[in-house]
Amino acid sequence: MSENMISVTQFSNYVKQIFSSEELLHNILIYGEVSGFNISRGTAYFNLKDEDALLPCVRFSADELDYIPKEGDMVVVRGSPNYYVKGGRFSFVVTSIQAYGLGLLYQQFLELKAKLEAEGLFDTARKKALPKNIKRVGVVTSETGAVIQDIIDISRRRNPMLDIVLYPAKVQGVGAEATIIQGIKELDKTNVDVIIVARGGGSLEDLSCFNTEIVARAIAETVKPVISAVGHETDFTIADFVADLRAPTPSAAAEIVSIDLGALVEQLNFATRKIIASTQNYLLNERDNVFNLSDTLCNDFILYQQNKRQPIREILLKLGQRVDKNLMSNEHKVQLLVNKIEAKNPLAILKMGYITAERNSKRVTSIKEVKIGEELSLNLLDGILLTEIKEKKGEEK
Amino acid sequence: MTFEEQVKRLEEILQIIENGKTPLEEVNKLFAEGVGLSKNCFDMLEKSRGKVTVLQSELQKMIEKPFN
Numbered sequence: 001m002s003e004n005m006i007s008v009t010q011f012s013n014y015v016k017q018i019f020s021s022e023e024l025l026h027n028i029l030i031y032g033e034v035s036g037f038n039i040s041r042g043t044a045y046f047n048l049k050d051e052d053a054l055l056p057c058v059r060f061s062a063d064e065l066d067y068i069p070k071e072g073d074m075v076v077v078r079g080s081p082n083y084y085v086k087g088g089r090f091s092f093v094v095t096s097i098q099a100y101g102l103g104l105l106y107q108q109f110l111e112l113k114a115k116l117e118a119e120g121l122f123d124t125a126r127k128k129a130l131p132k133n134i135k136r137v138g139v140v141t142s143e144t145g146a147v148i149q150d151i152i153d154i155s156r157r158r159n160p161m162l163d164i165v166l167y168p169a170k171v172q173g174v175g176a177e178a179t180i181i182q183g184i185k186e187l188d189k190t191n192v193d194v195i196i197v198a199r200g201g202g203s204l205e206d207l208s209c210f211n212t213e214i215v216a217r218a219i220a221e222t223v224k225p226v227i228s229a230v231g232h233e234t235d236f237t238i239a240d241f242v243a244d245l246r247a248p249t250p251s252a253a254a255e256i257v258s259i260d261l262g263a264l265v266e267q268l269n270f271a272t273r274k275i276i277a278s279t280q281n282y283l284l285n286e287r288d289n290v291f292n293l294s295d296t297l298c299n300d301f302i303l304y305q306q307n308k309r310q311p312i313r314e315i316l317l318k319l320g321q322r323v324d325k326n327l328m329s330n331e332h333k334v335q336l337l338v339n340k341i342e343a344k345n346p347l348a349i350l351k352m353g354y355i356t357a358e359r360n361s362k363r364v365t366s367i368k369e370v371k372i373g374e375e376l377s378l379n380l381l382d383g384i385l386l387t388e389i390k391e392k393k394g395e396e397k
Numbered sequence: 398m399t400f401e402e403q404v405k406r407l408e409e410i411l412q413i414i415e416n417g418k419t420p421l422e423e424v425n426k427l428f429a430e431g432v433g434l435s436k437n438c439f440d441m442l443e444k445s446r447g448k449v450t451v452l453q454s455e456l457q458k459m460i461e462k463p464f465n
Contacts, residue, residue, distance in 0.1 A: 272453075279449050286400070287442050293407045294435035300414040301428045308421055 016083040031076040074100030128225040136163040138187030141198040143168035155258035176209040181218040198250040201232040210237040229253035350381040
């Protein structure tokens, strides 16, 4: 059989670890009788004991203590256990010491807590979830003071549409429990989505009404979820344990019930801008595409028409050439004819300086047709010459 | 016909005209059809753009409401 060995340090650290990891032992209240109280180099050492047990206690920074207990005083201390590794000593590290008068309240608190816990009133299973969309919030607290103002300011800033219904309650002193219970019950009957039970910080006595059984039961019995927001972050009350949710402070409760509408709107804005931008982009692309297609359609159509026109143009051209040729040759023929006709015109002959001769209005073309001494008319272009034949030359056969 | 179908048909028409083998009368008809299609497509795009603009202004109004 082989057993693992560990060193003293390992063992001691393990023991220390056990105490420091056990959260149920942290920040707890213990009451007992003080013995052997002494302060050495700023640290207070004492034992807390009852009939059957003794607990060594240590309080660092003893000069901060506003109450120095005497031997035999009944006190309630708050603190956590610690194992001092170097000295091999267990001690309870105290953060506060109070006289038993106050300690009694703690004792009652602890007893009530134990009783309700045993009944299952603190069970997570019976905690009601907060609705997702909170529109109307009921608040049970004092109508004066900073608490309600903080709740209104914070929730208005985050979600201006949130309705806040205040049930003004007495939150300390005689009769406070009654108004708190009434407030919880009344608001539970209305259309609020959630109820906040709130109070500012105070002493244990100040908060005592939130440590009563009747308030705890009123909270446990509601239909609507209840948020407790009593005192400072370090204050715990029975109301906190029984509530569906504990907010560390009233301001925190206001934040819990109010969604940050500004952030939500910003988110929505961003998404909207994105949708619009991408849709516009899409439309622009499609528009370009259709534009190009239309452009191509027109160009293609024109090109097609040009292609069809080309052969026709060629035919026309050839046709035209042929017609021209025809016309030209005809013109030429006419000109020739005209020339010929022109040539036969007697006037034209006269123009050229030729003369025709007539006797008795009869054209003379031979010397045989006339005798010497006879008259002869000579036709010129601009008139007639009357002449007498004196002599004939040439051959006469 | 949807917008996409019309664009597709327009592309078909272009191909037919471009191949140059189609008779003139047919091409005239196709050209008229193509012009109609492209006008339709432009109209559809214009309407969509209008819708986007309307949506945009509506949303902006909606967003501004709680703060004004």
